[in-house]
Amino acid sequence: MRQMLANPVLAPLVFRPNKLGPKFTEKFTEGFKPARIIPALRSYSGVRHRESRKAIGPATLGRIGALEVRLARTAAEVRRAQRLRYEVFYEEMSATPAAAARLARRDFDAFDTICDHVLVLDHNAGRMVLGRHEPKVVGTYRLLRHDMAARHGGFYTADEFDIGPMLARHAGRRFMELGRSCVLAPYRTKRTVELLWAGVWAYARHHGIDVMFGCASLKGVDPEALARPLAFLHHYAPTDAEWSAPALPGRGTRMDRLAKEAIDVKAALHDLPPLIKGYLRLGAQIGEGAVIDHQFGTTDVFIVLPIERINPRYMEHFGVNAERHAA
Secondary structure (H helix, E strand, C coil), X not given: CCCCCCCCCCHHHHCCHHHCCHHHHHHHCCCCCHHHHHHHHHHHHCCXXXXXXXXXXXXXXXXXXXXXXXECCCHHHHHHXXXXXXXXXXXXXXXXXXXXXXXXXXXXXXXXXXXEEEEEEEEEEEEEECCEEEEEEEEEEXXXXXXXXXXXXXXXXXXXXXXHHHHHHCCCCCEEEEEEEEECHHHCCHHHHHHHHHHHHHHHHHCCCCEEEEEEEEEXXXXXXXXXXXXXXXXXXXXXXXXXCCECCCCEECCCCCCHHHCCHHHHHHHCCHHHHHHHHHCCEECCCEEEECCCCEEEEEEEEEHHHCCHHHHHHHCCCCCCCCC
């Protein structure tokens, strides 16, 4: 579930815009607010809020051969996840980076400071740093727990979808937002994706999460060109009323662009990104309306997955307590 806000502006503190020209300064400082200085510095540096740096569970969430899944432990590891996101979202795909992201060659925003970052590491690749082997980061997921979001400005998804009523209807439940999922191209195999999901599942079980949700993206910003997969999601995987979270007024675009009987189901499934197909197999449901994200060149849909609705087959596969890939 890829997420994105406008990157916080760091120019007045990190760079010297007076030496870079007035046009650059104006573009780079657009939207700057002094109240955002601390979150901006943290997100740029990879330093998380002190609450996020507390011990949050096992050192390792799982392992398959040379691949290990665990949480980022240091600011440097968060920056490595941000570099991977930049490589996938901006260099491989069609996202348009803000000036700060382009200069840093990292994808970062204020949410990085309050999230936990799941990493898939390849111990057979990487580099030597100060005499120690640093494994290569080949996959990542960003996780935001309800308690952290409640204390630090809310969830990213609320920028696109009206999740407030859904959260209120389930006030006693623990929610977790999933976002910024990506895997390096050579590692997009069943094994890597399975390990990444095993890490997310282990984290969710450790924290007693009841519901996972977030935004998932289809490539492209023309809803008509995406009519078949959008209509399929609308007709075949709609949310029940209790989990409804429609697109925000003025931001949404219709998904029911084809009648149900006019959909070629096999072709529609082929059109869907692997991540969305994976969510559907687990038992996820799709919200009403899609949101166009021009910066990322995507069309986003809302996905919600209550833990009790996860397909029992996959629960058995990963283990009720995520023991299958436990290191």
